[in-house]
Amino acid sequence: MKKLKIKQPLTAVHIVEKEWLNPYNPIVVNLIGAGGTGSQVLTALARMNHALIELNHPGLFVRLFDDDKVERANLGRQLFATAELKQYKAVALINRVNLFFGTNWKALTTRYDKAGLKAQNELAQAGLTISCVDTVQARLEIADILKAVYKRTNGYGRNKPVYYMDFGNSRFSGQVILSTIGKVPQPEMKKYQTVETLPMVTDEFKDLLMASESADKTPSCSLAEALTKQDLFINSALANVGASLLWQLFREGVLFNRGFFLNLKEFRMQPLKVSAPVAKIVPMKPKRTKRKVA
Template identity: 30%
Template sequence: MDFYIPQHLLNKPLNVLLIGAGGTGSQIATELFQMDSLLRQISQDSVCINLTIADGDTVSLFNVGRQAFYRQDISSNKAEVLVSRFNNFGGTAWTSIPEYCDPKTIQFKKYDFIITAVDKAEFRVKLGEVFNASQQSSDLLWIDVGNGLSDGQIICGHAYRKTMSTGIRLPNVYDLYSEMLKQVDDNSEDIPSCSTEAALAKQDFGSNRAVAGQATQLIWQLVRHAKISHHGAFVDVANATVQPLKIDPQIWAVYGYEAQL
């Protein structure tokens, strides 16, 4: 089964909100910059990526090498560093939000895609609850990216329960994993890394880049080819495997989600 990008998103600038500018988020931002350059060239500037990056964290020494930052970035805000870099050297006009986002106060209306590359399950739960409680009809697509030591998952789904376009509604990460997410203890998982060795023990080299590539590929397929036949993937860099999450109501039923046609 295929999912087609809504007609009103074709041949126009795409407004993207990226929440989280760490290991995965900084890689996603880099790939979106490359995608923006390609889209501008093949569309005579009619299609591009308008990116907003939100993160309240600052760059530490142990981020250098693992994330897309350099030593001169240390102590600076991650979102501001990335946006300044691309705007100054890449000719973009992207914006930064140098603070942690509260799902209850984010203004989603102007965005076409929201990408969450955050460590906390609680944030995903709160964001999912905000979308589920809304009566708004919207085609906003929510791409969530999560990492383990050497594996990760990417899920692209409709943010809101009600869509504007006809056709199937893609379930998001909250639709498929809400019960599991609610059981995660963020406090036990979110222990600051006191060395590069400790950081690598939590996320090995290459895992962030692997999931970032799968996440941005979904956007590329939708923008460039207007459709996707899978809406996520499960990646394991240690075992060199990528398993697609097919657009299939029978698969979704395994997670307790009933498809909305």
């Protein structure tokens, strides 16, 4: 008897937008949130930009959005000094990065929402948008803005929105998820199954986000109180591993993973694999048979 060969499904991968691997201009990045995670992500982006330029890549141009000011409770867990108290977080961080790395990045002391962007719609146009916010409502609004920008530009033009990366965390755990805004054209490959769409966190995990959101929204009055809500190193751990995913995107041009879940208390990390969309099964309609007339 002949042995039946079982055909194994191809490994799913996402091939990065081809213009990103050898662009003519810096990739525009909108970083939303300059708190515990955002301040760490900004530093990682500055290091990445310096490395990319050394590798003959035009690098990144970052705009940092945050309307909050530095308070004493932010010192220690977030990357701020005593001399920066009462300054806008975005301004303090961008000034420091520009001075240290010689960049010309921009600070915007406004919220990234429909009201804040109403007069300047072009500010929402960025190849990569990174959110480091702490509410589900903020994520939902960011996703709506990105979808609207993609629809308005039809996915074409300079600074067209391509990717959206979301950072989120609770006290000891968190996740980073990379999504596409619309479809990214993929080449045909025999070895892998290419995936053109990576679902947004607000579409794929909306129920989970709503269930995990903390009910306590009162600001902390001290670092000790802040540490009861978020561990000292959860933000930096997420920022570094998330930046490593971005580095892989720029340097290798192919992604097998589109994010991860991290539990810092148990020192456990679970990757989120790129997966092909599940085909919908459409039930077949029963055939109508014609009755024979006697």
